[in-house]
Amino acid sequence: MDRENGIQSVNRALNLISLFTHGSPRLGITEISKALGLTKPTVHGLVRTLAKQGFLQQDPQTRKYGLGLKIYELGIVLAGSLDINQKGAGPAYQLAKRTGLVSRIAIWDMDSALLTVNIEPRSHLFFVHQIGPRIPAYASGIGKALLSCLEVGELESYLERINLDPYTENTIREKDRLRLEIEETRRRGYAIDREENVLGLACIGTPIFGQGGRLEASISISGEAKEVYERMETLAREVLNTSKEISRSMGYFPESLGLKP
Numbered sequence: 260m261d262r263e264n265g266i267q268s269v270n271r272a273l274n275l276i277s278l279f280t281h282g283s284p285r286l287g288i289t290e291i292s293k294a295l296g297l298t299k300p301t302v303h304g305l306v307r308t309l310a311k312q313g314f315l316q317q318d319p320q321t322r323k324y325g326l327g328l329k330i331y332e333l334g335i336v337l338a339g340s341l342d343i344n345q346k347g348a349g350p351a352y353q354l355a356k357r358t359g360l361v362s363r364i365a366i367w368d369m370d371s372a373l374l375t376v377n378i379e380p381r382s383h384l385f386f387v388h389q390i391g392p393r394i395p396a397y398a399s400g401i402g403k404a405l406l407s408c409l410e411v412g413e414l415e416s417y418l419e420r421i422n423l424d425p426y427t428e429n430t431i432r433e434k435d436r437l438r439l440e441i442e443e444t445r446r447r448g449y450a451i452d453r454e455e456n457v458l459g460l461a462c463i464g465t466p467i468f469g470q471g472g473r474l475e476a477s478i479s480i481s482g483e484a485k486e487v488y489e490r491m492e493t494l495a496r497e498v499l500n501t502s503k504e505i506s507r508s509m510g511y512f513p514e515s516l517g518l519k520p
Contacts, residue, residue, distance in 0.1 A: 271295065272305055276314060276326070285323040341366075343476045344375050346508040347467065351376050351478060354501045358494060360482035364467070365394070365401045367474065370417060372402035375476070397423055397437055398430045400452035400462030401479035407444040408466045408474040414441065429454045449495050454484050461487035463495050465502040470510035478502050 278286060278294055286294075292302045306324055309315040313329030338344055347364050355362035355378040364376035374392045396402030396417075406414060423432045431437045444450040452462035464479035480498055481487075487494060 268305070271297065271301075272309060272314075275302075275305055275309065276330070279326050285318060285321060285325045287321075287323045291324075338375060341375055343467070343505075343509070347476065347478065347505045348376050348378075350501050350504050350508075352378050354478070354480060354497060355380055358480055358482075358497055360480040360487070360494070362478070362480050363401055364476050364478050365405070366476045367396075367405045368393075370396065370421060372396050372399060372405055372477065374401075394456060395424075395426070397421070398426050398452070398455045399479075400450045400464035400481070401477045402464070403441060403444055403450035403452070404464035404466045404477035404479070405474065407441050407450060414438075426456050427454055427458045429458075431455060447495075448499060451491075452479075452481075459484055463487065463491070463498050465498050467502050467509065468506045468511040472511065472513070475506075475509050478505065 274295055275291060278291060288299055288302050288306065291297075291306070292299050295302070297305075306315060310317060310324070310327065313327045313332075315324045316327040317324050343364060343366060351362040351364055359380050361380065362376070362378045363374050365372035365374045367373075371393050372395075374394065377392075394402060396406050406417070409417065418434050418437070423430070423434065423437065425432055431440060440450075448465065450464045452460075452464070454461055456462075460481055461484040462479050462481040464477050466474060467476045467478055469475040478498060478501060480494060
């Protein structure tokens, strides 16, 4: 019985931590209680324990709670230990430096693109807080690059699980249209986000492969839509070349698989 209670407490604590988002960075006891369907005394106990361990912290003015610095610390540890970050951050930085645009790397996680590297030139700081760390795959260049590498069955399962909720007037909302978009992405080798996630922001994304052709991640550059559209071909080559460089570092050699480099 004690073991079952312990597991239940862990689940409740994890569910509580997962309530915090960009849209809801601070939550009060009543809000947490309603969201989790737990009594206030139970929530008080969970919150006190998490705060004591550094996973939550309380705002002294509003008395509401937010994520604690222990979460940030663990995130830094994880980010630094990811192989894709270790091998991709350098090339991504050079890509941003050459193009003057924001460069990002993302991995496929829970039906979305999870950003692991985010490099912003000073001129593009306007967009920094509007994106990520988890973004919808169907409404982003970096995400559609990941979708283009899914097997047919995997892609169809994904399309069955999600709703194509609009983020802007340009978001693709029809699944047949998304299928065509992904097929076009496969054909040309890179994906395009035409202001589908943030108005005024366009993106070009390409997949990154590892040993045996396994999908590892994707990389993108983003910037003001007008600039990206005007430089599309040049920027696409830059992203493709960078993705190839990182893929080689990850152990992907298409020649050994009988594929064109």
